Amino acid sequence: MCGNEALAEAAIIAGCDAYFGYPITPQNEITAYMSRRMAEEGRVFVQSESELAAINMVFGASATGKRAMTSSSSPGISLMQEGISYLAGAELPAVVVNVMRGGPGLGNIAPSQADYFQATRGGGHGDYRTIVFGPSTVQEVADCMQLAFDLADQYRMTAVVLADGFLGQMMEPVVLEKKPGRKLPPKDWALTGAKARPQNIVRSLWLPEGSLEELNHKLQAKYDRVQADEVVCEQYDTEDADVVVVAYGVAARIARSAVNKARHEGIRAGLIRPITLWPFPTEQISMAADELRIFLTVEMSNGQMVEDVKLAVNGKAPVLFHGRPGGGVPTVEEILERIRQLSIPRRVRTA
């Protein structure tokens, strides 16, 4: 099963009631898979006329209390940003999958991580956040999908799963099974018919003086809870590491190989791999920076997550960057060479 299909099946297992999507490469397998499987399950599938329609269909379906998702690739995700902002304002859950490709503009269809800023900063207008996953194996993509639906419902937020063409097309063994879900609050806000209760209103317009500020404070309190409770991050060989590589997604797979090779050469290298990109593992990285070490952020972009790493390190240690933009993919050898260079001062020091 390829990553795109595993992700789609995971969404079905997670109880996705409705899928809306518009064709775009490299994620067409998701739409094709969903069209077949959602019909088999008697659930809703729509090929929309555009991404704007798709995200607004998600908005509508979500308002009724059903689990709704869409998937697209970078240009299509850009078009959805207005809808995602409104979802945040209306505090509705949604799951959005972005199988990223190179940009800006039409760019190309090669794997890329250039939508990190867009995803982790909210992306659309206004003061809001989305929960963002950056899985790095097909299994993890599938696992993130289930967690994404749960967290979206729990916090009434949009959860974004960032993949890329590599992960989407990659064939890997994967176990697809229903994970024990979370205990979720009832959806008493949903538009289910107002019989025997006051009407529910879905909106993101707050005109009375001070009401929008109040909403934003409430949203922020929620985002603070997510930041405190929901960070997922892997630390690999970091305990004694002189050089700590920080990478996510496909870049982290390559970085891990480089770290292994470095260890082989006797260089103490490690890897911190954020799985949630927002909330970002700020604490974990900050703690790692208390020891004397150097950080190397590796991304398939010109440097986006590196800003979060710098904020987390907060001047306690040097943070360097190695990246390949525009669909370029860093090689193990490239990363290894950077690790070798960075490890020299410490070796000299301890000699």
Next chain:
Amino acid sequence: MGNIDIAWCPGCGNFAILKALKAALAELEIEPGRLVLVSGIGQAAKIPHYLRANVFNGLHGRGLPAATAIKAANPSLTVIAESGDGDMYGEGGNHLVHTIRRNPDITNIVHDNMVYGLTKGQASPTSRLGFKTPVQVAGVLLEPFNPLAVAIALNAGFVARAFSGDAEQTKEIIKRAVLHKGYALVDILQPCVSFNKLNTYQWFKENCYYLEEAHDASDRNEAFKRSTEEGKLPLGVFYLDPGRKSFEESTVAYREDKRPLYERDVDMERLGSLIEKFKGAF
């Protein structure tokens, strides 16, 4: 242009459209330097790259707003907006409606293969009922979009349909469309040999025919009737109203001064008085 690698499948209807377009432009003696080909994204939308002309290859579905603005900024250019049915009628459907209302003097050529070609075979807005694809597994359930009927309903000044299998007529229709003052729609039926196994060359041959010589293209009701005919698809110019004012003609910028914006000097006197007006405002 021999050194350009054309990225279409062998046998694709797009080749014939390219040939017809080139011939039409050559016969009309449109100077390449004064021609702008605007497109979105898709197989059809690659066409501007295969001609010697100015190329604006923009966003998926958004060719028409860009084309409108190019023409508005420089009415001396010949502007052709050209893309596929998914691009123009799906993603860009809203722009189609409002561009027709606005009536810029541009030609809108749509390669209508009744499928999304570039994304490998999903149903497009013009896909026929029952058309099966990897996404529309049970066949298309939606009524196909009827671009001609929509354009006529919106009173577009030139509405035609062609078939790429007839290069000569396609060329003639394109010529008339380019000469038309105001928005002109040419929907060109085009077989996609890779992803549309329903609407093949043979299918189009069997399911298309030309409007009779006697068809009165100035009769809007008749044109609408023909565009909504059940069964076989008529080809030719359905509707023609040469009398409508184009957007550029009615826009204030060109009411008194016909020169394109870039040829005009800044009116220093007016600029000065504007600056005066705002002085102290901050």
